[in-house]
Amino acid sequence: MKRILKSGDVCMGTCGDTTGLYDSDGNSLHVGDLVAVWTQDVKNRGWNDEPAYVVKEQGGKPFIMGLKATHLVREHILNGDVSNEEHYDTVLDTYRCNTDLTCQSKDTxxxxxxxxxxxxxxxxxxxxxxxxxxxxxxxxxxDGITVCCGYDFGMDQFDDAIRFCPKCGRRIRKQGNAFWEK
Structure with missing residues (x-):
């Protein structure tokens, strides 16, 4: 079964979709990958508290949560040395704040x-x-029928205490006068 990323009820992408992004070790990143993000500035502050997901909203560009407004800095590496886009064996991505004064530092x-x-x-x-x-x-x-499997509870047989489809086990969304909690 396909998995998606959600933020609340908003779809943030389909897990496994390619992004064209790489991590700082040269690993290709996909939607749904969990990454650690940290700054390497003058103070070398270390790891952030929480990991972040790689996302790609429908019709949008892929990004890493928390780094959407930063600028991608891509290096192509061949045998351990900086190379060009035509001759490389590894791609390394880092992110840099722009020179806008609203950013913490242009060197972050x-x-x-x-x-x-x-x-x-x-x-x-x-x-x-x-x-x-x-x-x-x-x-x-x-009308008392599950959209997923077409299971018919009958006109008078549906009870608000029923929370899952009897055929596939999917949670039935809260509707109208249903009293259960999500």
Whole structure:
């Protein structure tokens, strides 16, 4: 079953989609990868408190949560030395604040290291308000029939205490006068 990233009810991308981004070790990043982000400035402050997800909103460019407004700095490496786009064996990405005065420092650089791939992150593993979920983990009821499987509860047999589809186990979304909590 396909998994998506969600922030609240907003879809932040489909796990496993390619992004064209790399971490600071040269690993290719996909939507749903969990990365550690830290600054390498004069004080060398070290790791941030929370990891972040790689996301790609529909119709948008891929980015790392918390680094959307930064500038990507890409280096092509061949045999350990800086090279060009035509001859390389590794791509290393870092992120740099622009020279706008509203930024902390024009010298601030963020490094990114992948700590979990999209398929290693657990369902509902929340970081920064974003979590991977099974795309079809919830369903709706229309006239007492589940949208997912077409299970018919019958006109008078549906009870608000029922929270899951009897056929597939998907959670039935709260509707109208249903009293259960999410």
């Amino acid at each position: 650089t963020w490094s990114v290291i992948r700590i979990k791939t999209f398929d290693q992150a657990a369902d509902e593993e929340i970081w920064g308000g974003v979590r991977p979920v099974s795309e079809d983990s919830e369903t709706d009821l229309e």
